[in-house]
Amino acid sequence: MSRIVARLRSPGPILLSYLGLLVLFGLISVSSPGFADPNHVTTLLIVAAFTGIAALGQTVVIIGGGIDLSVPWTLNCAAVLLTALARGQDGPLIWIIPLILAGGVLIGVINGVGIAIFRVPPIVMTLSMNIVLQGVLFIATSGFPPPPTPESVVWLATGRLGPVPVILVIWAILTIAILFVERRTSFGRYLYAVGTNRMVATFSGVPVARTTIATYAISGAAAALAGILLDGYARQSYLGMGDPFLFTSIAAVAIGGASILGGTGSYLGTIAGALILTVLAGLLPILQLDSGYLSIIYGVVILVTVAMAAPATQRLLARVLARRTPASLLAE
Amino acid sequence: MNRILGALGRAPAWGPPLVVLVAMLVAIEVMRPGSLSMSRLQIEASEAMTLIFIAAGQTIVVLRGGIDLSVGGTLSLATAIAATRTETATFAELLPWLVVILVIGVLIGVINGALVSGLQLQPFVLTLATWSIVSGIALVILPINQSSVPPAWFEAGNATVLDLVPVPILLLLLLLGWWAWFRRTRGAFRIRAAGSDERGAFLNRVSLTRTNLAAYAMSGFFAALAGLFFASQTGSGSPVVGTQFVLPSIAAVVIGGTSLAGGRGGILGTVIGALILNQIADVIFLVGLSSYWQQVASGLILVGVVLLAPLLAVAAERTRRTMPGPA
Numbered sequence: 131m132s133r134i135v136a137r138l139r140s141p142g143p144i145l146l147s148y149l150g151l152l153v154l155f156g157l158i159s160v161s162s163p164g165f166a167d168p169n170h171v172t173t174l175l176i177v178a179a180f181t182g183i184a185a186l187g188q189t190v191v192i193i194g195g196g197i198d199l200s201v202p203w204t205l206n207c208a209a210v211l212l213t214a215l216a217r218g219q220d221g222p223l224i225w226i227i228p229l230i231l232a233g234g235v236l237i238g239v240i241n242g243v244g245i246a247i248f249r250v251p252p253i254v255m256t257l258s259m260n261i262v263l264q265g266v267l268f269i270a271t272s273g274f275p276p277p278p279t280p281e282s283v284v285w286l287a288t289g290r291l292g293p294v295p296v297i298l299v300i301w302a303i304l305t306i307a308i309l310f311v312e313r314r315t316s317f318g319r320y321l322y323a324v325g326t327n328r329m330v331a332t333f334s335g336v337p338v339a340r341t342t343i344a345t346y347a348i349s350g351a352a353a354a355l356a357g358i359l360l361d362g363y364a365r366q367s368y369l370g371m372g373d374p375f376l377f378t379s380i381a382a383v384a385i386g387g388a389s390i391l392g393g394t395g396s397y398l399g400t401i402a403g404a405l406i407l408t409v410l411a412g413l414l415p416i417l418q419l420d421s422g423y424l425s426i427i428y429g430v431v432i433l434v435t436v437a438m439a440a441p442a443t444q445r446l447l448a449r450v451l452a453r454r455t456p457a458s459l460l461a462e
Numbered sequence: 463m464n465r466i467l468g469a470l471g472r473a474p475a476w477g478p479p480l481v482v483l484v485a486m487l488v489a490i491e492v493m494r495p496g497s498l499s500m501s502r503l504q505i506e507a508s509e510a511m512t513l514i515f516i517a518a519g520q521t522i523v524v525l526r527g528g529i530d531l532s533v534g535g536t537l538s539l540a541t542a543i544a545a546t547r548t549e550t551a552t553f554a555e556l557l558p559w560l561v562v563i564l565v566i567g568v569l570i571g572v573i574n575g576a577l578v579s580g581l582q583l584q585p586f587v588l589t590l591a592t593w594s595i596v597s598g599i600a601l602v603i604l605p606i607n608q609s610s611v612p613p614a615w616f617e618a619g620n621a622t623v624l625d626l627v628p629v630p631i632l633l634l635l636l637l638l639g640w641w642a643w644f645r646r647t648r649g650a651f652r653i654r655a656a657g658s659d660e661r662g663a664f665l666n667r668v669s670l671t672r673t674n675l676a677a678y679a680m681s682g683f684f685a686a687l688a689g690l691f692f693a694s695q696t697g698s699g700s701p702v703v704g705t706q707f708v709l710p711s712i713a714a715v716v717i718g719g720t721s722l723a724g725g726r727g728g729i730l731g732t733v734i735g736a737l738i739l740n741q742i743a744d745v746i747f748l749v750g751l752s753s754y755w756q757q758v759a760s761g762l763i764l765v766g767v768v769l770l771a772p773l774l775a776v777a778a779e780r781t782r783r784t785m786p787g788p789a
Contacts (some may be wrong), residue, residue, distance in 0.1 A: 213558075422701070425601060429592060432590065
């Protein structure tokens with residue numbers, strides 16, 4: 131356990147976000163008894179899974195020092211492609227789902243090649259990709275909603291394996307996989323090296339371009355998977371279904387303690403971020419607030435989290451804490 | 463060919479986008495004769511002014527080496543206040559509100575600048591947070607999607623000053639005139655210096671905090687101005703309209719030749735960039751494609767511009783070597 135903690139570059143922010151989540155959840159549960167009901171918690175977890183899966187790729191990209199603004203329409207393309215190709219049939223899903231995931235990887239690879247090889251700034255490259263995908267999707271569908279989602283995809287998003295929702299099993303498998311990749315593989319080490327300092331990584335023999343391209347490929351695949359699952363949850367695909375994920379995917383990573391500059395963070399933190407965002411959204415109906423207040427609360431939470439992790443605040447905290455350590459007390 | 467590319471590469475940052483814009487205008491004139499009339503251009507300018515204003519503010523923050531996503535929230539908030547606080551006012555009664563809204567824009571910018579400098583926060587995440595907060599405030603002030611603003615406001619935005627210059631054109635000229643003055647001032651020089659090399663600027667006694675405060679304050683001011691202009695053009699306020707201008711504001715800056723790395727570029731290029739984005743719709747329509755192609759085209763142009771910039775720089779370097787003497 132201590133080795134895992136030591137391997138996290140900055141365990142502070144991640145622990146902090148889980149503490150924040152616990153406090154938040156505790157406070158709401160005390161004031162509103164139904165909130166901690168197992169059924170309600172399951173619902174919250176299912177909703178969080180969509181943000182969590184879409185933010186998985188965003189986490190990897192941000193650790194690698196980039197940003198992926200193409201998540202919304204990559205997700206939307208995958209969702210529309212699924213319903214358009216499957217036409218409500220379960221049979222063809224065997225080749226459709228791998229095809230769509232490969233499509234997500236392809237979008238990511240194009241992003242990555244533009245960024246790593248042609249030196250286009252990540253914001254410009256992925257923003258352009260997002261705009262182009264949006265246009266392509268509107269042209270391809272002429273704005274008409276494609277046929278309904280096949281039943282087996284609905285099962286993936288809303289069904290249960292015994293008492294456990296299928297989507298939570300998927301999320302758990304993905305989490306274990308990505309944490310393994312982050313910590314136990316050479317790609318994981320390259321990832322943090324590239325995010326910390328591209329130049330140093332290059333001179334240390336890290337395959338910088340390949341690593342960068344891989345991060346965007348993972349993000350494309352994760353967004354595509356989130357699109358497929360969201361199809362099942364909404365039982366249809368529609369244009370604009372990915373738009374909220376631009377904000378939530380980045381917000382979850384930021385709340386999870388990763389620096390937008392890259393080199394730090396872990397998917398473990400992003401999970402806490404996704405859960406915090408979902409719990410806050412669940413707070414609205416209880417307090418009977420408009421969506422405007424959720425927007426304000428989201429902004430304040432992001433602001434407070436990044437402010438806590440900011441170097442200036444850390445120095446201040448360190449100075450305050452330094453006065454009261456046991457060592458200094460003993461010295462007195 | 464090389465010589466032309468070289469000349470483009472040596473030109474100021476707004477040179478290449480200007481060539482693209484002129485080519486687009488010529489193409490439009492060829493496909494639909496009479497498009498370059500004064501009245502047509504005036505309509506184009508008024509359509510593009512909201513984007514031009516919000517992108518002008520974005521340019522200054524980008525020159526400082528930052529990025530401001532909160533402009534979307536500020537724009538929405540400005541239209542929301544305009545729509546809810548000034549219901550049946552005459553133009554004279556509206557003037558104080560105009561000042562109030564612009565001051566609120568500046569305040570939002572000052573808060574952004576203070577947080578970026580004071581806590582050393584990353585501009586992207588910080589302004590993502592303030593974007594969310596300010597959008598939320600706009601939604602709380604004006605919960606419905608669309609609400610009309612006083613007729614006097616609409617009339618002011620569509621008036622013709624001295625029967626000669628329409629307000630949108632006047633505002634565009636004012637903006638360009640202001641930039642022609644401001645870009646040569648010490649303040650603009652410091653913002654650029656801090657944007658291109660923070661450490662070097664700091665060692666030369668350029669205040670990083672003050673340049674940040676100034677850049678984000680101007681960005682907030684221009685975003686509020688964009689909101690006021692939007693409300694005056696459409697006669698309505700909307701708490702969510704700003705969101706659709708955030709990413710285009712960055713696109714206009716980049717297409718206008720300003721480097722996202724900070725320090726290089728300017729508002730003239732951004733104005734051209736915004737006009738290019740605005741003209742794409744026209745070209746797409748005239749070519750006979752579905753209007754959805756507009757997005758594909760703007761995305762491709764955005765990447766194309768960034769890919770082309772280094773090529774032009776290389777061409778400029780090569781022709782400089784082959785052509786002795788001042789070119």
